[in-house]
Amino acid sequence: MPIRTNRGRAAVYRRLWGWPLRSPRHLMGTLIFLAILVTALGIVLPKVVGKPQAKASPPGPGTTTTSMTTTAPGVAAPVATSNLPTRLSTPLATPTPTTPNADALRVAKQWATAWVNHPDGMTSEQWLAQLKPFTTEEYLPVLATVAPENIPAKKVTGEPVAGTSYAKSVQVTIPTDGPKLAITVVSTNAGWRVADYDQAH
Known part of the structure; x- marks a missing residue:
């Protein structure tokens, strides 16, 4: 009831x-x-009231993401990371062989003519002075160590022959009454100048 x-x-x-x-x-x-x-x-x-969190979708191909974290005072902050693609540096271009420069051949012959010109009694300073207009500043100290009386040639016996040739440098071979000269001529702000020489093989 x-x-x-x-x-x-x-x-x-x-x-x-x-x-x-x-x-x-x-x-x-x-x-x-x-x-x-x-x-x-x-x-x-908790099962009845709580809702499942939405699952984060992966970033699309055209989006970027950056992770950031907060740190307590006195603690170094981590470096932010990004999934941006790394830009590769452009590889250095390989020099392309070119037609030998006429001015380079002319300077090589003038230098060789000065090199074989060392009459008896000429000092090293005089010999070096006639080479200076055709030589790079960096190579002059090397030539200053050469004794002109030890040069086994007196005259140039033929025309310069170009070897490997690039836009900024030319390898030239010049015959003398002694050894053949292998001369390297380079392009500088002052024009074509000899930067090295050796006996050709």
Whole structure:
């Protein structure tokens, strides 16, 4: 029979609240029930209330990502990383052989003519002075160590022959009455100049 008065409801509530206190056995049972109820709610509620986080989609081909992290004061911040493609440096161009420059051949012959010109009594300074207009500044100190009296040639006996030729340098061979000269002529701000020489093989 339903309870229709407030007095009847109060009596029912008193009976329910007083039931655990009637005996230690009732109290123990009530505590166990509450513990089970709290545990069950702790497991079920997060699953019901919580929503799964959206899964991050991978970046498209035209997008870039940068990772950033915060650090505590006094701690060095990590370097930001990016998935941008690395730009490769352009490889150095290989010199392309060219037609020998006429001015380079002319300077090589003038230098060789000055090189074989060392009459008796000429000093090293005089010999070097006639080579200077056709020689690079860097190579003059090397020629200063050469003793003109030890040069085994007195005259040029033929025309210069170009070997390997590039836009900025030419290898030239010139015959003399002694050994053949292998001369390297380079292009400088002052024009074509001899940068090295040796005996041709």
